[in-house]
Amino acid sequence: MKPSGAPEEGDLVKHESFGTGLVIESRGIECKVMWGEWGLFIHKDADSWSEWCRRSQLEVISEAQP
Secondary structure, eight states: OOTTSOOOTTOEEEETTTEEEEEEEEETTEEEEEEOHHHHHHHSOGGGOEEEEEGGGEEEEEOOOO
């Protein structure tokens, strides 16, 4: 997690609609998040478990460990 509280790669995050996921990439104001089981339910395809979300829509649950 950045000092500002914004999520970064490796953080476990929570989204209001998609549930819990892992940030796998970040750029600018967005993070690419790999979602858990709810992501599979929404996308119906194991290859599409990830998507880009605004950092402001994500709450950090657990920070990445160095």
